[in-house]
Amino acid sequence: MTQINIGNKIRELRKKKGVTQEALASVLLVSPQAISKWEMGLTYPDMEMIPVLAGYFEVSLDILFDYDVKEMKAKIQKIIDGAGEYFFDDTQKFVEIIQSALQEYPGNEELLAALLNAYEYTLRDQNDLTHLDEMIELSQKIITESNDFIRVCNAKDIQAAAYLKKDEYAKAKEVLESLPLDYNIRYEAMAFRLSGRDKQEGAIWSRCHHLQGLYQACMEEGNSWFFMDKHPEVTFRDYTPADYIPEALKCYRKGLRVLTTFLLADYYDDPADQYLWDGMQTFHWSFHQCIAACHKRLGNTEDCEQEIAEAYRLISVVWKDFEENREQYMEYFNRYLREYGLGEYVR
Numbered sequence: 001m002t003q004i005n006i007g008n009k010i011r012e013l014r015k016k017k018g019v020t021q022e023a024l025a026s027v028l029l030v031s032p033q034a035i036s037k038w039e040m041g042l043t044y045p046d047m048e049m050i051p052v053l054a055g056y057f058e059v060s061l062d063i064l065f066d067y068d069v070k071e072m073k074a075k076i077q078k079i080i081d082g083a084g085e086y087f088f089d090d091t092q093k094f095v096e097i098i099q100s101a102l103q104e105y106p107g108n109e110e111l112l113a114a115l116l117n118a119y120e121y122t123l124r125d126q127n128d129l130t131h132l133d134e135m136i137e138l139s140q141k142i143i144t145e146s147n148d149f150i151r152v153c154n155a156k157d158i159q160a161a162a163y164l165k166k167d168e169y170a171k172a173k174e175v176l177e178s179l180p181l182d183y184n185i186r187y188e189a190m191a192f193r194l195s196g197r198d199k200q201e202g203a204i205w206s207r208c209h210h211l212q213g214l215y216q217a218c219m220e221e222g223n224s225w226f227f228m229d230k231h232p233e234v235t236f237r238d239y240t241p242a243d244y245i246p247e248a249l250k251c252y253r254k255g256l257r258v259l260t261t262f263l264l265a266d267y268y269d270d271p272a273d274q275y276l277w278d279g280m281q282t283f284h285w286s287f288h289q290c291i292a293a294c295h296k297r298l299g300n301t302e303d304c305e306q307e308i309a310e311a312y313r314l315i316s317v318v319w320k321d322f323e324e325n326r327e328q329y330m331e332y333f334n335r336y337l338r339e340y341g342l343g344e345y346v347r
Helices: 006-017 021-027 032-040 049-056 069-084 091-104 107-124 134-143 150-163 171-178 180-193 198-228 242-261 278-297 302-317 326-338
Strands: none
Touching: 006 032, 006 049, 006 198, 021 032, 021 107, 049 134, 069 091, 069 107, 091 107, 107 134, 107 150, 134 150, 150 171, 171 180, 180 198, 198 242, 198 278, 198 302, 278 326, 302 326
16 A cells, blocks of 8 residues: 655654744644654644645645655556556456556556456457446546546446446437537447447448548648648758649549548539538539649649639539629639639639
8 A cells, every 4th residue: 555654744844844843833733742743653633734734834735645646657557558468368367457456546547447448348359248337337437537538538438338238228328428529529439339320320420520531631731742842941851842742632632532422412413412511612622723723833734724613613503602692702712722823713
């Protein structure tokens, strides 16, 4: 067990402050004999006295208790890392090591999370149903007490898995629906854990999230190549426009292929209705603008003009109110053209 050396610490802090046992006793309204017993480790201060002592010596409670949190965390991480070599091949030994560590560090969040992960693995890999109630209890403790966002989300996912194995589908769904929408966490978990329409809903929304992230990433990667010469201090030294503009073109074309693969052309004839959400339209025509910009930098005038024409065709048909708000849309359209060195579109 971790030793508490508060008596030694009180003596150390008292001497550092330059006060006698009698002077300290007078401030705390206790007897000098009480101070002496504390410092010898024969007794401990009452709980209500602890914050008073910390305030008097102007230290944190960790320091007063001579308790090195960083050192403790390092020891715990070393235990978890050492046990990790057994996680897959001998999970029971991993569990035993973590349980033993919990005897010394009861309630430690890192150890509880490690134990919970081990139970989830044996449930998933071996269909081990012996720890379901403990999994629910452990995960709830983490959910309730932890300030670690990722750890809480993981605990909720594992708790739902345990409920599902107990045939408590409604509880599992309720837990997963409490996951945040940020980063697609909720829908990925629903798609992985649930079934039927719930699984389908999660999968559809998860697909949309990943799709958007993928074509946006292609756009940003393309931009990193296209605007390389604007930031010579972070460029690859031996690269020239003849090298990096073709790389930008590849990225833009990949992004365009990703986006158009998921258009709803099989369901709707009207181009304005083929997009999964508002915003896809903008990326659709702006990819063509980016490709046009690459062709211009490479000297492919005809290809450049064709891509700009296609970008214009798209913006004019994918917004149903285009003709009514042409000036507004074209201002936005031309701003992108100027940004990529293409001037303005004149029709």
